[in-house]
Amino acid sequence: MKTFKEHESQVRSYVRSFPAIFDKAKGSILCDEQDNEYIDFFAGAGTLNYGHNNPLVSKALIEYIKNDGIVHGLDKATKAKKLFLEKFYETILQPRHMEYKIQFTGPTGTNAVESALKLVRMVKGRSNVIAFTNAFHGLTMGSMAVTANSFYRDEAFINRSNVSFVPFDGYLGEEVNTAEYLRTFLEDQSSGVDLPAAIILECIQAEGGINVASDKWLQDIEQICRDFDILLVVDDIQVGNGRTGTFFSFESSGINPDVITLSKSIGGGLPLSMVLLKGELDQWKPGEHTGTFRGNNLAFVASRELLSYWENDNLSEAVQNKSQLVENRLMEISEKFTSLESEVRGKGLINGLKIPYRGFCSDVSEEAFSRGLLIELAGAEDDVLKLLPPLTTENEILEDGLQIIEDSIEAVQEKREAMIEGLNNDSANNK
Numbered sequence: 001m002k003t004f005k006e007h008e009s010q011v012r013s014y015v016r017s018f019p020a021i022f023d024k025a026k027g028s029i030l031c032d033e034q035d036n037e038y039i040d041f042f043a044g045a046g047t048l049n050y051g052h053n054n055p056l057v058s059k060a061l062i063e064y065i066k067n068d069g070i071v072h073g074l075d076k077a078t079k080a081k082k083l084f085l086e087k088f089y090e091t092i093l094q095p096r097h098m099e100y101k102i103q104f105t106g107p108t109g110t111n112a113v114e115s116a117l118k119l120v121r122m123v124k125g126r127s128n129v130i131a132f133t134n135a136f137h138g139l140t141m142g143s144m145a146v147t148a149n150s151f152y153r154d155e156a157f158i159n160r161s162n163v164s165f166v167p168f169d170g171y172l173g174e175e176v177n178t179a180e181y182l183r184t185f186l187e188d189q190s191s192g193v194d195l196p197a198a199i200i201l202e203c204i205q206a207e208g209g210i211n212v213a214s215d216k217w218l219q220d221i222e223q224i225c226r227d228f229d230i231l232l233v234v235d236d237i238q239v240g241n242g243r244t245g246t247f248f249s250f251e252s253s254g255i256n257p258d259v260i261t262l263s264k265s266i267g268g269g270l271p272l273s274m275v276l277l278k279g280e281l282d283q284w285k286p287g288e289h290t291g292t293f294r295g296n297n298l299a300f301v302a303s304r305e306l307l308s309y310w311e312n313d314n315l316s317e318a319v320q321n322k323s324q325l326v327e328n329r330l331m332e333i334s335e336k337f338t339s340l341e342s343e344v345r346g347k348g349l350i351n352g353l354k355i356p357y358r359g360f361c362s363d364v365s366e367e368a369f370s371r372g373l374l375i376e377l378a379g380a381e382d383d384v385l386k387l388l389p390p391l392t393t394e395n396e397i398l399e400d401g402l403q404i405i406e407d408s409i410e411a412v413q414e415k416r417e418a419m420i421e422g423l424n425n426d427s428a429n430n431k
């Protein structure tokens with residue numbers, strides 16, 4: 001790790017949580033320089049839904065490069081982009097009767113969010129946007145302004161204005177309908193909340209702690225948008241691309257967003273971000289929003305291959321089955337360690353175990369890493385273990401990973417109990 005400490009900025013983060021030098025990966029397994037294997041329940045924060053080095057992708061990329069395919073093309077027309085656009089329309093949009101224009105933005109998720117925010121403000125001629133408690137939309141200025149966690153929102157960064165935060169589904173407890181709460185604010189000319197251009201939301205707040213919005217709540221928010229002439233932006237960057245069992249995370253609710261942001265797994269591990277916008281919102285002037293890396297031809301090639309997973313229901317069904325397996329095991333674990341008062345959360349293959357004891361999840365993640373599992377934390381207090389395996393993970397590997405979680409919780413609990421006992425003994429001896 002010396003090289004990284006010496007040369008890389010302090011801002012580095014995952015290298016701290018997972019201190020190994022990774023060298024190779026296949027499917028749901030990572031290998032470090034010493035050939036130690038790790039089960040990956042992190043999947044590049046949702047970028048590797050189809051696994052590391054998916055054979056379809058590797059084969060197509062090698063072929064494309066061997067044939068001197070275009071690698072960089074600004075936003076010029078390329079064959080790779082044409083084939084991607086056709087495939088995305090045929091496999092994703094058309095079967096769902098969805099009519100959207102596609103805007104390619106800069107390569108990372110936050111670029112798509114920035115573009116979406118700029119677009120909705122331009123179209124509606126209003127600056128305010130409504131975002132939700134615990135939201136995470138990226139860390140450039142505009143996206144950070146709709147991101148809730150104070151860790152990222154240093155006052156010195158200035159640009160956090162023109163956003164009203166309101167409570168997400170469940171934020172005020174099960175008995176409070178926060179959609180009604182929002183409606184009251186919008187109806188009241190004296191609430192202090194300006195009529196927004198848009199409401200931006202994640203159907204499942206991933207970074208925010210695996211907070212799953214109910215279909216009913218999503219439908220209520222959509223109705224509010226229609227009643228008040230507000231655009232609805234769904235940020236599907238982390239929980240789209242099949243994570244919940246359907247391609248888009250909102251499909252079970254039947255809502256019809258005006259704008260959708262997509263990134264992470266859409267590029268099959270390569271950087272690619274896009275905004276889907278309703279035709280009538282496509283009011284950009286040519287070249288009004290540009291960027292050098294809009295659309296990535298290698299990612300188009302990768303993505304086109306992976307979109308074939310959506311030609312039938314096999315992946316969706318597999319995700320539902322695996323989801324059941326993970327949920328059942330997490331329930332078992334939760335029931336085994338009753339004193340931890342843990343809570344199981346999730347939908348599809350994004351699952352969480354909330355353990356409301358300071359530092360406990362972080363200790364479990366560290367312990368799990370030493371036993372060969374990568375698992376990340378979520379929630380403002382890092383109090384949720386976040387399970388985000390590739391959707392293609394074999395059941396045996398899922399079971400092995402879940403076993404490591406159970407064993408790690410047990411080990412952390414034992415260490416903590418031993419520590420408390422030690423402290424008690426010390427204080428008894430000092431009396």
Ligand SMILES: Cc1ncc(COP(=O)(O)O)c(C=O)c1O
Nearest residue numbers: 108109110136137138235237238
């Ligand atoms: C919902 C959501 N939106 C936006 C982003 C930002 O994406 P990126 O980190 O690629 O800029 C993320 C990243 O985790 C995300 O989860």
